[in-house]
Amino acid sequence: MSKEYEMVIGLEVHVELATKTKIFCGCSTAFGGAPNTHTCPVCTGMPGSLPVLNKQVVEYATAVGLATNCTINQNCKFDRKNYFYPDNPQNYQISQLYYPICVNGGVEIETADGGKKTIGIHEIHMEEDAGKLVHDEWGDSSLVDFNRSGVPLIEIVSEPDMRSADEVIAYLEKLRQTIQYLGASDCKLNEGSMRADVNLSIREKGQTEFGTRTETKNLNSFKAIQRAIENEKNRQIDLIEAGEKVVQETRRWDDNKEYSYPMRSKEDAQDYRYFPEPDLVPILISDEWIEDIKSRQPEFREEKMVRYAEEFDLPEYDIDIITANKKLADIFEATVAICGNPKKVSNWLMVETMFLIKDRGMDVEDISFSPENLAKLIELTQSKAINGKVAKEVFARIFDEDIDPEAYVKENGLMAVNDEGELKAVIEKVIAANPKSVEDINAGKLKAMGFLVGQTMKEMKGKADPGSVNAILKELLGLE
């Protein structure tokens, strides 16, 4: 009989903060600049340069700590973590070991069985990101770009409280949602503004002691995280069943090969020789400062959900989807403020917007159309100036290029034909051209109606309102 095992998982989540400048210098954090164009003596580790802390980093870190029920260390400091690597120009990273800014928090997640569970947060600390290494395909060398060096990060260290991949995903979704609501980061896994390292061990069910854990890195999507967890679980169980030992090590996930391999152990075990950072003075976070940050916290998802139900009378299903992402909720609220009609707005966001996001391989965060144009489109459909089919086409243009739907509809002659006389003439022509269908309808085969409506729409180049066409058709055929 095979034994039953359970996973014990803890996460280290790095989040790039949405500041305009780096943590210790006035260089831009903008993504995608040409190599080394956002660098200075501080973030390239030139001798004699001195770091000065970006106040906004402390504010964001505190805000995230408060939103995840942490205690704020009102007296905190930075420490030096020493190691050599080409992407680390100082040969040390400025981080926090002894007095991290936030400790002892936790967030509540929903489990697969619909229950609730709290995942503890051990600590959140502030630190600087490293540069980026690009491998030179032609030569025997690598190229270093320090644009990312010194970009502010928070590292959120969970307790080993998760027991399945689903719980890991639920925890990450919750963190992402909270941080996006705060505006502290866009949390894009694929662009690396949110990165999760998975610490995982296996033990027999019922055991209280932890097994030996491994750390898996390089997980760039929720799918990759899920796959890597399943893979690592099976690898460790196989080792244990074969009577072998799990080695404590860091492994790198290769999502194409769906396999992880041990990273070359840096010479000797990790010995970072941390010591207090002498170039930065302590940070004192007063009660007043904390209160001020608290007073600026946004309305979080739970509060929004209650308000949406009361204020907009939306179905729970809609509220769940719209509030899942701050960006979507913001567009929803801004659009409703212009044109009312919360249910119509919700439909456009849940159905067409989601479809196009998927179709274009984008992320909700990448939505760039303006609420004004969506509101105009809804008004055009409400006044029957355009029909549903045309509206969908126009929306795709709004989604892609944020066009003004009123101007677009006019320029392209997409206005619905609501002139009854004109419609009637076309329908009479269609009836005359399709005697067989008329015969079928008279014989009770009402399916043929659909064909005639279709023919009419074709004649009208899609610009008629199908409802009106149906009504006139019935009238002319004497079906009413």
Place this chain on the structure above:
Amino acid sequence: MANIISDETIEYVGILAKLELSDEEKEQAKKDMGSMLDYIDKLNELDTTGVEPMSHVFPVNNVFREDVVTNGDDRDNILANAPEEKDGAFVVPKTFD
């Protein structure tokens, strides 16, 4: 000298600091490190019960910058310090992460 640095320790410290020392240099480094530790040990003679550890001797806290971009593109100057450059980047020996 109260603190004796072993061969293993000096070897390990050398690896961590990425230093290759000759036998003579190792002997000298062992002596230097021993006397440094002796000097630090002096502090243990003080009674520090109830004294908060500190990381800074100046009574200065909360030195901040506002989140405003003040640096422009200074790549040419930054790269002037690179032993070798290519395509606007520092060239280093091939490294996999």
